[in-house]
Amino acid sequence: MSFLKSNIFSKRDKKNGGPSIEGPPRHIAIILDGNGRWAKKRGLPRTAGHAAGAETFRRIATYCKDIGVEYLTVYAFSTENWKRPEEEISAIMRLLNKYLVEACETMEKDKIRLKVLGDASILPSELRELISKTAAISKKYDGFQANVCINYGGRDEIVRAAIKYAKDFADGRAKDLTEEKFGSYLYSAGIPDPDIVIRPGGEIRLSNFLIWEAAYSELIFTDVLWPDFTSKDIDKAIAEYKSRDRRYGGIKV
């Protein structure tokens, strides 16, 4: 499978005088999928795929920042991924730890803000400390922000937000609920909705990723496995996004 319908959309755009969406997208979200299959193809353990995937994230985050994207949100570990074998989970946690240790050392120099989205309370304590540390460093400056979703589930995020809102309502701290107000209770509070959600790895589903925030995102699916994903794949996804007609339920007059 390749980027869906790109030819049809590009033709229509040419007729309309060029791409309808100017500049880079503000927010790109990616489901980091295909690490296990990448490793299997090479006769390597799945954990080698996760290590390769972590390197890809580093490259793609830098690229997104360089081309002027403001937010990159990646799905690294879901609330459902605890179903995996113990060794695989530990290896992923070790990799996340390693990544965050390095991030603490380099993010100020590289001007990359890093936020972890998800329920950190059940993560290993060292990882929790690193998450607080990166959040504290990120508060010190503005600029590109990478959001890493760890122990994140879209439904879990919505339920937690509902519980928090209900408490605030009961305590008299919150009144009528609007979509905007509800958004302020989510992990993604203050972050604009993703313009694009990219899923590498060939599966065509969201797997519980940003189900509130992606209500009007442009979805792009590709067979490329995440460790093989390059800046060219980001360019392709952006070109596809720019050829789309975002109507938000309206019509073109």
Ligand code: IPE
């Ligand atoms: C994505 O790669 C990483 C995580 C979900 C943690 P997978 O591990 O799902 O790789 P595949 O889908 O089995 O190839």
Ligand code: IPE
């Ligand atoms: C989605 O990938 C979760 C992450 C990438 C973190 P999965 O590999 O877990 O999703 P399914 O099982 O294919 O839906």
Ligand code: MG
């Ligand atoms: Mg997978």
